[in-house]
Amino acid sequence: MASPTLLTPTSKPTPLPSIKPKPAAVASSTPPPPSPPQQPLRRRFLTLSATCILSPLFLSPLGLQTPAAFAADDDQEYVKDTEVVISKVRTTINLDKTDPNVASAVAELRDASNSWVAKYRREKALLGRASFRDMYSALNAVSGHYISFGPTAPIPAKRKARILEEMETAEKALLRGR
DSSP, X not given: OOOTTSOOOOSSOOOOOOOOOOOOSSOOSSOOOOOOOOOOHHHHHHHHHHHHHHHHHHHSGGGOOOOOOOOHHHHHHHHHHHHHHHHHHHHHHTXXXXXXXXXXXXXXXXXXXXXXXXXXXXXXXXXXOHHHHHHHHHHHHHHHHHHHHOTTSOOOHHHHHHHHHHHHHHHHHXXXXX
């Protein structure tokens, strides 16, 4: 059932009343400058908003703002961060399920992998790299396993072998600069 507070369309739209400027209370000795012809409010709003949106494009060189490229320092940082995550994955998945530190190691691995993914997933320069693709796939498999089965569940042999193989190919790709 419709709410009585909802507005329903009418068959004939009614025009809005025009806004009239208020007369000045105090008259000055000099006549005011001639006012520009009044534009409808909507047109004035659209003109101002278009000016605000488009002016930075015309003021910047070539009219386009380009994001900064992935610099060499960032590349070294990516390699270092990826190697740290690879070592954490290897140590965590090779822990024995009876080890008392397995839950904390999995929690550390999840924090490290989440921060790695959050940091590098938006970098357009990295998305095509083999090392990024393999790392992302391996981290997805590891975190998916621990989310589904819990932090103390051992990783099955086939999945473990695939994860370690992806880590190895990611390391090789890192060494080659890919």
